[in-house]
Amino acid sequence: MTEQVAIGIAGVGKIARDQHLPAIAGHPGFKLIAGASRNARIDGVHNYQNVEDMLKAEPLVQAVSLCAPPQVRFAQARAALAAGKHVMLEKPPGASVTEVDVLAGLARQNQCTLFASWHSRHAPGVEAARAWLAEKAITAVNVQWKEDVRRWHPGQDWIWQPGGLGVFDPGINALSIMTRILPHTFFLKSAELFVPANRHNPIAANLDFSDALGTPIRAEFDWRHGPVELWQIEVITRDGVLRLAQGGKFLQIDAEVVDIGPEREYPSLYDRFFDLISTNASDVDVGPLQHVADAMLLGKRHEVEVFEE
């Protein structure tokens, strides 16, 4: 494939404007030709009210990037796959784990690429951390993923609705990195979920995982954090401590800061999507969402004070 891939984008909200539009504009492999959004418009391309209208009016669209909240993603993805388009899903890939399995089946059936993206896995420190940890004896893992929800999710009512994940919306970024860099599959042993009295989803969660070797893996997610975000994963091994901080932009192994280059998560995501389309492949890992579902299944819920934005 030497031509550019004509792409449409659906869901023109904060994440689309902050990340997807610049990444597509800067990528030589993609050409944005259409947008679908109920309320927003993208300058310089054809705009539609919804994905179905876009698909009907734009037969030249080859790929669709879905950036709307997870609660509406399935219907959009099904429509795009049924029309033979390649599909990239923002994280989380669905409102339930099983619906993502159904989408993967549809992609196979229609010979389309389905890419369930996890942008944090494309942070610059992740692959270096994975490589270093591959053969290490790990004794403990401590994860802290804490931020101010008012700063990072202003006006995003959907995060508090069923399917919106609450504090797991950022927390799933940590889980997407953990499942990538830790050499052994881990599983949830117990969890504490802190749910505001007037909300459906947790505002904070403490998760205790382990693996087949019994390694203690602790993750703390909190949306009630002060102005400076704490997005870090500390892995203690017999050969030293690895610290991935700033969401994966900073890597320290023992006392040494590792040079990992600049942050380019979303450009890297579109590189990956382009490669998958070029090789007729899909990449659908539900693992991080699986861990959140396990936490909601197994976690003990505690009511905490009401949250008003």
Added chain:
Amino acid sequence: MTEQVAIGIAGVGKIARDQHLPAIAGHPGFKLIAGASRNARIDGVHNYQNVEDMLKAEPLVQAVSLCAPPQVRFAQARAALAAGKHVMLEKPPGASVTEVDVLAGLARQNQCTLFASWHSRHAPGVEAARAWLAEKAITAVNVQWKEDVRRWHPGQDWIWQPGGLGVFDPGINALSIMTRILPHTFFLKSAELFVPANRHNPIAANLDFSDALGTPIRAEFDWRHGPVELWQIEVITRDGVLRLAQGGKFLQIDAEVVDIGPEREYPSLYDRFFDLISTNASDVDVGPLQHVADAMLLGKRHEVEVFEE
């Protein structure tokens, strides 16, 4: 393999006494030689306080059947697999979906059989229903799984604790049949969970599923039902209505009652376990538990009146 398989049983509670012990006693392929239980003893075999002690003292045990509540199952299964034993798990196979994946990995590594059993799939009407539905155009599915919790779970405090599933403990039986007989993968669209004010898990749940074709699939689970249980699955097709009732013991297709033979769920489970051991195979389908995790992830929780046993 012509010899009998020496088997131990762990967790000697209601389900072990009602079902597992008679099924093993009646099976020519198994010989029960040991039991592990904190409080209970099995007559005529060696008894131990826990699985670890049993494994240490009984090197001739080849297989272990785990009947304890899901919250303690992982540690028992890991110990048995690490000792090279074949393992059968009562349903649900774990307290989280991911821990079952870890057990499957351990079984592969140790070349043992792991059987995540779903006893309701062995109800006599299930395979006949599956065969009839395989090529049918399904227009709707209605599931009602309703019983009196006081009758069916007397004194079982663990069902109300995190990991104990609440009304999904019986409801997962319906899900295990649905995932077996319906020809297309289905997924949860929305759910309503009804949780007593003094309990952690739902006492009732309404679930709306669909599949890639948009088929409406509705399941209602309720533990507040009267003295006569309602365990039925109705599948409406263009060629007539299939009704599987009494938990799978009764099958009617259109107006016609189908002769499906007597109920022998647990004997059939042990047939399957024996076959898996004989062929060095495993059978681990987390699908039904996956649907419960999705329901807890996506379901809207409603507080309902306190439940006292």
